Amino acid sequence: MGPYFDARETRSSDERIADLAQELPALIAHAQKNTDYFKNSLREIDASSITTEAGLAALPIVRKSDMVAGVKDTLPLRKFVGIPFHALHTIYQSPGPIYEAGMRGPDWWRFGRALTAVGVGQGDIVQNCFSYHFTPAGMMFESAAAAVGAVVVPAGTGQTEMQATAMANLGVTVYAGTPDYLKAILEKGDALGLDLSSVTRACVSAGPLFPALRQDYEDRGITCRQCYGTADVGHIAYESLALDGMIVDEGAIVEIVIPGTGIPVEDGQIGEVVVTTFSHETPLIRFATGDLSAILPGVSACGRTNKRIVGWRGRADQATKIKGMFVRPEQVAALVARHDEIIRARVTVTHNGATDLMTVQFEASQGSAETFAGSVQDIFKLRGEVEVVMPGQLPNDGLVIDDKRDID
Numbered sequence: 001m002g003p004y005f006d007a008r009e010t011r012s013s014d015e016r017i018a019d020l021a022q023e024l025p026a027l028i029a030h031a032q033k034n035t036d037y038f039k040n041s042l043r044e045i046d047a048s049s050i051t052t053e054a055g056l057a058a059l060p061i062v063r064k065s066d067m068v069a070g071v072k073d074t075l076p077l078r079k080f081v082g083i084p085f086h087a088l089h090t091i092y093q094s095p096g097p098i099y100e101a102g103m104r105g106p107d108w109w110r111f112g113r114a115l116t117a118v119g120v121g122q123g124d125i126v127q128n129c130f131s132y133h134f135t136p137a138g139m140m141f142e143s144a145a146a147a148v149g150a151v152v153v154p155a156g157t158g159q160t161e162m163q164a165t166a167m168a169n170l171g172v173t174v175y176a177g178t179p180d181y182l183k184a185i186l187e188k189g190d191a192l193g194l195d196l197s198s199v200t201r202a203c204v205s206a207g208p209l210f211p212a213l214r215q216d217y218e219d220r221g222i223t224c225r226q227c228y229g230t231a232d233v234g235h236i237a238y239e240s241l242a243l244d245g246m247i248v249d250e251g252a253i254v255e256i257v258i259p260g261t262g263i264p265v266e267d268g269q270i271g272e273v274v275v276t277t278f279s280h281e282t283p284l285i286r287f288a289t290g291d292l293s294a295i296l297p298g299v300s301a302c303g304r305t306n307k308r309i310v311g312w313r314g315r316a317d318q319a320t321k322i323k324g325m326f327v328r329p330e331q332v333a334a335l336v337a338r339h340d341e342i343i344r345a346r347v348t349v350t351h352n353g354a355t356d357l358m359t360v361q362f363e364a365s366q367g368s369a370e371t372f373a374g375s376v377q378d379i380f381k382l383r384g385e386v387e388v389v390m391p392g393q394l395p396n397d398g399l400v401i402d403d404k405r406d407i408d
Helices: 013-034 036-041 054-058 112-117 137-147 160-170 181-192 211-219 329-338 369-380
Strands: 090-094 098-102 125-128 151-153 174-177 201-204 223-230 234-238 246-248 252-257 271-277 284-293 320-322 325-327 342-351 356-364 385-389 401-403
Touching: 013 036, 013 284, 054 252, 112 137, 112 223, 112 234, 125 137, 125 160, 137 151, 160 181, 174 181, 181 211, 211 223, 223 246, 234 252, 234 271, 246 252, 252 284, 329 342, 329 369, 356 369, 369 385
Parallel strands: 125 151, 125 174, 174 201, 201 223, 342 401, 356 385
Antiparallel strands: 090 098, 223 234, 234 246, 252 271, 271 284, 320 325, 342 356
């Protein structure tokens, strides 16, 4: 297998564009024909016309709220399945509740790339400490380990002493789990006088990997890299040994958009992560994760040629109430769209001890506060202070609504 999972990781830009021009229309046509959700939401879309990532911007966003199951509702999962429902292999549950489907096909969630990137393969023993209970995380990494030829210890979560003992007895070489749980296992091993030096690599997810924690592992001789995915779309991006951002998985398209909207931002700008996957069993087209990130310029030094993101930069859920009225990112986007001269906008909310105060700042090439004040009141149904600033002056942090009120 070499240093890469497959040849798709090192495609040229022209090859990737040509492949996408074939794969994307086929995905959309399949979803329109075989899923109730996209049959309705994409009913006016000509699948053959969507051949590029940029073309996806014409399609609507899918949100988690579309997937939440009410007690009296028809199971929303059924609307997203592109094969006969009884042909699914597994069903999982996330808070909401949201039900997600899974298949037993080779590396169906596509996390094999993340393991390969940290050097995992035949001869390795992976202690899989992701949960197997309701969540697909355990199966995601079990199928990934199988795809790269490694042996799996299906440890799951908890029972730290047993985890440490198994790790020592079996000569486990790789840890898979949340970033901080490995530290708990290692410390328990130290307390028990166990030799855990066989563990030399870790692939972590589902939590922040702080620099100090990564260094702790390095000091123990453990190379630790993180990956990013969700139960809905599977693997999204991963770190390689080059440690220069997170490389987008070859089975996904990642867009960064203005939070709460489907409008792409420029590369380098922080926005909401929107993912399209090519699974025909459960196709998802423009799924809004609610996470914030940004596109990095260039490609990784490791030789993988897909685009990169900076990693997780917070959550995009920014809707708030001002004087009893909801203000949402979609409204901020509508405000920007109304005036061609506006580049970006930001709503800041404060409180003066007696009432809420709203300030709306615009990056604009021309125009004055008076020019935009009417649109602010029209869209938000609220009055607020309006400021116009020079292009580039608003912070690049992904926020379009910055609520500075102390709710305590």
